[in-house]
Amino acid sequence: xxxxxxxxxxxxxxxxxxxxxxxxxxxxxxxxxxxxxxxxxxxxxxxxxxxxxxxxxxxxxxxxxxxxxxxxxxxxxxxxxxxxxxxxxxxxxxxxxxxxxxxxxxxxxxxxxxxxxxxxxxxxxxxxxxxxxxxxxxxxxxxxxxxxxxxxxxxxxxxxxxxxxxxxxxxxxxxxxxxxxxxxxxxxxxxxxxxxxxxxxxxxxxxxxxxxxxxxxxxxxxxxxxxxxxxxxxxxxxx
Numbered sequence: 615x616x617x618x619x620x621x622x623x624x625x626x627x628x629x630x631x632x633x634x635x636x637x638x639x640x641x642x643x644x645x646x647x648x649x650x651x652x653x654x655x656x657x658x659x660x661x662x663x664x665x666x667x668x669x670x671x672x673x674x675x676x677x678x679x680x681x682x683x684x685x686x687x688x689x690x691x692x693x694x695x696x697x698x699x700x701x702x703x704x705x706x707x708x709x710x711x712x713x714x715x716x717x718x719x720x721x722x723x724x725x726x727x728x729x730x731x732x733x734x735x736x737x738x739x740x741x742x743x744x745x746x747x748x749x750x751x752x753x754x755x756x757x758x759x760x761x762x763x764x765x766x767x768x769x770x771x772x773x774x775x776x777x778x779x780x781x782x783x784x785x786x787x788x789x790x791x792x793x794x795x796x797x798x799x800x801x802x803x804x805x806x807x808x809x810x811x812x813x814x815x816x817x818x819x820x821x822x823x824x825x826x827x828x829x830x831x832x833x834x835x836x837x838x839x840x841x842x843x844x845x846x847x848x849x850x851x852x853x
Contacts, residue, residue: 691814692827695741696807697763699772702732706739708849710842711827713815716755716781717748718823720836725776727839731846738846742772743811745823753808755781760804762795771795 693709712728714721728740744759746752755775762771774789775781790797815825818832826833826842829849833841 688814688817691810692743693739693741695763696743696760697768698766699743699759699763699768700739700741701769702735702739703737704739705737707737708735708829708846709739709741710846711741711743713743713745713811713820713823713825713827715744715746715748715752715823716759716775717746717752721824722776723836724824725773727842730839731842735846737850742768743814744808745811745815745820745825746808747823751781751783751786754783755786756808757800757804758786758790758795760807761801762790762793765795767793767795 692711710728710731712721712724731738732740744756746756759768759771759775762768770793771789774793775785778785778789818825818827820832821834824834824836826837826845828842828845829852831845831848833845
């Protein structure tokens, strides 16, 4: 977030605090209300100046809450896989969603964490969503990956292409041929799925891959096994 946007957000935050307290004293009316409001504004202003760290903390809390609301409003869209682009328990009590790109080294790094979680937690489901943000090779790989998911071969393709390294046209073609994934023309259905994933990513403020959604929590980057496990436990505790 730019400096100007932070200042505007901070000003808005202080305004909300002042406005909220103002409503609480509104019943006093007239001069009393004006006096109360001026006193509250002075107290809030002085407190923020003395404790400036509360502004980024409050902004982070507000952003986290908005992300959670966005997930809750679109939960089925986040957690419903395309084809068989999922693994784990069909009747899972927690669903972990990963937005990923085949050219993303941090996504590759996170694969071991997801494998470990799936092996340990028999009530977990992982859903993968294509988010090809790193160029034309990523886009082409995502389309073949969706074809694989539709043909019931997602995990084989996913594991095979990450094992091959970068998603070059040669690597994609090699994995596709080895797995017997039928060639697919550019499909409006696949592009619609990718477009939907971009919309979902924007709704939660995702800035890149990997981005994980667990319950109402959004984690960005290769956050590691411990952070993902903690988020799963938190989601499970909330039911």
